[in-house]
Amino acid sequence: PPGLPPRRGPPGPPNRAALLQMQMRFDGLLGFPGGFVDRRYWSLEDGLNRVLGLGLGCVRLTEADYLCSHLTEGPHRVVAHFYARQLTLEELHTIEISAVHSRDHGLEVMGMVRVPLYTQKDRMGGLPNFLGNSFVGTAKFQLLFALKILNMVPEEKLAEAVAPGGFGFV
DSSP: OTTSOOOOSSOOOSSTTOOOEEEEETTSOEEOSOOOOOTTTOOHHHHHHHHHHHHTSSOOOOGGGEEEEEEOOSSSOOEEEEEOOOOOHHHHHHHHHHHHTSTTBTTTEEEEEEOOOSBOTTSSTBHHHHTTSOBOTTHHHHHHHHHHHTTOSOHHHHHHHTSTTSTTOO
16 A cells, blocks of 8 residues: 555555454354353343453443344354444554453463454465354354455455355355
8 A cells, every 4th residue: 555665574464454353262163252141131232341341351342333143053042243343453452462361361262363354365375264264153154244344355355265165165
């Protein structure tokens, strides 16, 4: 982009302002931060903020951050509500640091992972390879939905990343 010096080193996201985080869970699956909310005691947002406060500490979500809901398949049918919030780079760094010090780090959560929002010249490295990982429940669908609806990856690049024959095929 104009005004930026030429990139040196390994390829990274073309838009440095677009970053997305997921968690590596205790079971080796990727997912988003969150947890179960008992609607008898909490609103969705209050319950989610309580759970996020235990793990991340510095994020408060509201109804305005709601993106979608998905019903999970299988014996434990769960409705997964998906929220997203745009953060400054400083807020993101604060979350990454606080996550390492949360009570769940090393137990339920193995660490935070930045999603590569680019595709390397070989058309496999970056997002296509990332999509080949194992995701919990509806997390992969939530990821793809967020990338599309929030315009974090150009639509044609997202289509290439999930094309049949690629690791990201859903």
